[in-house]
Amino acid sequence: MSRITIRTENKKFPVAPNLYGIFFEDINRAGDGGLYPEMLRNRSFEDSIEPKDCHTEQDGYALVTRAGWRDEFNHGEGLSRWIRKNQTPYTPVPAWYTQQAVMRLEREDTLNKHRQAALSAVFEKGGKLYNTGFNGISLKAGETYSFYMFAKTEHPVSVRVCAEDDSHVFGSMDFQLEGTGYVRYDGSFAADRDGDNARLSICCPEGGEISLGFCSLMPQDTYMGHGLRKDLVEKLKALNPRFLRFPGGCIVEGFSPETAMRFRNVIGPVWERPGHQLMWHYRSYNGLGFHEYLQLCEDLDMEPLYVCNCGMTCQGRAPVLFEGEELEDMLQDTLDAIEYAVGGKDTVWGSLRAQMSHPEPFRMNYIEIGNENFGPDYEMRYRKFFDTIRARYPNIRLIANTHLENQGIPADIVDEHFYSTAEFFAENIHYYDGYDRKGPGIFLGELAVVRGWVGQLYGALGEAAFLIGMERNQDVVELASYAPLLENVNYNAWFPNLIRFNNRESMAIPTYYVWKMFGNSRGENVVEAEEETGILYRPVKGMASLMGPSGLRYKNASWNGRPVGISHELMGRIEEKDGVFRILPPDQEQREEAEKLYGVDPERVFAVFGEEEVTSGAFDIEIYAEEGKEISLGIYSSRMPKEVYVADETHPPKEWNSANVKPFVWRLENGISSFREQAYPEDKYLDEERLVQLQYGQFNRFRYEADGKSMKLYVNGECIHEAAVPSFPAMACAVSDSSTEVIVKIVNFSPEEDEVEISLDCAVETDYKAVVLTGEKQAENSFEEPERVHDEERLLSGAAEQFIYRAPGYSVNVLRIGKKK
CATH class of the missing domain: 2.60.120.260 (Galactose-binding domain-like)
Incomplete structure (x- = not known):
């Protein structure tokens, strides 16, 4: 049984009025053929034409930028797996055939x-x-x-x-x-x-x-006659979104100067809008442009949140920096976009808006400068854009991609992105508790479970727990949106996506219903709530690994007393002589593999022992210690669950690689022993650093014991570290209220029903409403069962100043309890 104690008299702060919104990026052919319901692919006949600053290789298979980034092109058809899945016959002009x-x-x-x-x-x-x-x-x-x-x-x-x-x-x-x-x-x-x-x-x-x-x-039949696909917009409307972040995402940056997003290319008659190749493997015809986004915002009463290119292409795809006149032109492009949105009809760009049948200005209260940009090059460009926009439009709130306030650079809001596992989100429910309330606001601009329980109910529970933590901190978190939003299932480039569609119908993943439930149940003030509940441990598996500088020597490795050898040479090769093993430096093949991966040091070795499917046991090994040389062991060395996204589709990484194996790291160097988790945005220490005495010039005995909940680490028989496997609350809640009701949001991670004892400090009506999302842990929706997992409204009775609510196993719950007058 869990307990929730609610004190409505202790109102912490008002709810953030625009907290829940949506983020649209043209990925998975979400635009043309999707939200923008053009039915002809390649209507401009340009799909097979590579961008001007790119070339193709391997007979049109690969597209290569001047800076060296590669993507699958296939003569303009996009990904090879799309061609295979859709059984697309070859044609020199994509989608067009003759008889x-x-x-x-x-x-x-x-x-x-x-x-x-x-x-x-x-x-x-x-x-x-x-x-x-x-x-x-x-x-x-x-x-x-x-x-x-x-x-x-x-x-x-x-x-x-x-x-x-x-x-x-x-x-x-x-x-x-x-x-x-x-x-x-x-x-x-x-x-x-x-x-x-x-x-x-x-x-x-x-x-x-x-x-x-x-x-x-x-x-002809589109949403409000404004040219967008009705069923998709109706699903967006049901979320009650308060803002729309657009048009991206990575497509704002582009992968080359020509493919960078520009406002001037996405306005005016659609046949006069230049299309451009997107990094998501296809060409956009830009029918869904700046005006259409603003009109959608007006139709759904959302605040537009425009993301502008700040003079650089995608930093994750061999970036190119705009300098001089190119940079000035990109800044002017942003100013022109703002004038189009809010300028009078007597202005240059406002008059064009008027010609598009909208003489009155739209709203434009948020501008994000860049997307996922960072570093000195970004800081310089951001400051240039910030100063210019602030001088002309002082009421627009400006959003930075990173915490530039730490460098003394002003920002009204900072955009943070998280892609991880359900357990990561649940473990980080307190992530925003310690944020500086005097710093910039936070925009939780992109979040999703992309590994593990992807697109399934349990993944939605993890995201819901993180949103619970966000709701408790609405005095600092102002905006939040899931990513990505839409997916044409025939052209999948990323998974999961909030809403999936084909040419005839659409359906939503379980996470959609979490956002719908939370976005439609807001209250007026966040109130104090205390919870008592149990904990659940993160699932862990895998044996040991060795990492660090090459040349490491070891012998007598065993698991539960039985000899065990290296099963995966991720970086470095193993050499054995007279029972002693040495890890040699990575070879050329491994170094080339490392170049495809993010955050991998090509000089460090990484070798994994034994089987992946083990959780409990003891690992013993003798390692030769040299003064001044690091020794690092990994505990629970297994692959992270796969994700759909691949940075370079032409050279996908191997199943086992040093970027997707993230064990807990036990590191010994210069007499200091540390035990930490490799985590985002920074590593977490699982125990305090300890002094340790190694016997240099000889083999030392290392041992760890693990049972899925705790880990004990020994050197030469002495216990150096004892730490728990990361865990998270079995139940979590956030509470808001208004003058007429109390809104309680509950996530139950446990497979069993939780009889939650709720205590209130105010009189409430007996009858109340519960909106519940529940099902099997791995439950997911499909076109055959589009609502296998969906929100269900239940009318209940028995609410009182103290009562029991039975939260189903694996569930998200929103209780709306009326206050007595």
Whole structure:
């Protein structure tokens, strides 16, 4: 049984009004073919064209930047696994195919200066040119679809444009093409029945030659008529989000100067917006642009939070720095974006907004300068942007990527990102308790469980526990959003994502319902609440490992008294002579592998003993000690659970590598013994540092004992460290109230029902409401069972100043208890 004692009389601080929001980045084809429901893939015919400052290798397989970053390209089709999964036939112009016709890209005679290509086709009689959409085109009976194309022809040509599959025509339009230059042709059709794998065909019954400059097929029925996919926006609305962070994410930075995000490229008529290659393996046509984001914010009553490029490309992908005029232009681009949003219609950019049918200004109260940028290069650029924006728009709150206040650089808010395991989030429930209340506010801009219980209920519980800790600290944490938001399941580049969709339907992962429950239950003030509960230990496994400088000598390694050898040479090779083993320096193959990994020192060795699937036991080893030379042992040396994201898809890392094995580290050097965990954002010490006496010039006996809950570390028979395996509360809560109700948020990590004894200092109504998310630990949603795990509202009775609430095992709970008048 757990206990919660609530003191509503002790109001700690008001709730942060904009705490829960959403973050959109165009990843997993979340934009085109998703939130922006364009149905034609490669509508601008440019997907196979590499960016100007890049080249392709291996016959179009890999895209390589001038700075050396690589990505899968596949002639513009993106990831190889997409091609395999979707069974995409090869075509020189992605998504476009011909039958009794010949097509080619026209690079000179294009629609306008922003278009890099047009598509020319020569038809035989009865020939056709067709587009397969985003892994097919989905049509709904009775719904109307709008089509337009810019086409030119030297001689009049009759064409029929139809949506069809191999056995049926769902709707068609007839056009007579003629005139001088590119001419826009518009049409529409109503689908006569449902279809899931249609294509859009341009048929030429009598033959002829045409050039297409741009084309589009969109459903007429969009959210509020503003051009976005209804079911996806409705799911966003249900979260009750208070802000939208856009347009990224890493796509803001780009992976090269040309692919960096610029406001000027994402406004105006969509056929005049230059598309650009995204680091998430495909090209964006930028139909979902700055105006569309602002309109979505207005439609859902969200604060826009615009992320601007601060003059540098992605620092995780061979960065390029903008200098001189390039940097000044990027700053001006940001100022132009702000003017577009909030400037009067008599300003340059405000007048363009007015031309887009929005004469009145939008809101713009938050600007984030850069995305995940850091270091001196960022600090200089940030300060330049901060000073300029603050001088012109003093009311806009400016967000930094790192804690620049530690360098004396001003920031209103700092953005922090966390991607880890469910246990990490649960263990860090007190993360913000010690933050400086006089420093900048915190934006928890990106968080997700990406290893282990990914997209499953238990992962959602871990994230919910971290949000509980955040809610307790709303005097410092002002904003929070999950990442990523949307995923087209046919073009997955990252997992998990809050909402998953295909061409016809959408569903949400369990985490979505946590954010929905918390975002719709806010209260007015955070009130004092004390909890009493048990603890749960982090699951651990794996044997020992050796790390440190090369040349380390050891012998007589054993596990539970039985000899054990090295099973994985992650860095360094093992040499044996007369029963003594030496770890040699990493070889060339290992050094090349290390170059693919983040935070790996190519000079240090790393070797793992024995089997991975062990939790309890004793490890013994004799290690030769040399004065001034480090000795490091790893305890619980196993692989972290895999994540979907791979930094370089053309050279994925090995299953076992020195970046994904993170044991607890027992380090001895210069007479000091330390025991710590390799953790983010900094290592955590599991025990105090201790003095230790080694016998230099000879082998010393090292031993550790572990049982899954505690660890004891010995040198030459003396216990040096004793530490617990990291743990977290079995139950956690946060409480807010208003003049009319008390809102109690509870996370129960235990598999068993917890009879939570709740004590209040105010009279409450007997009847109350509970919104509950529960299920099996590994439960997840699918298109076959889209609501296997979802929020369920329960009407309960029995609330009093002291009562029992039975929190189901593995559950997130929101109790709304009315105060008596």
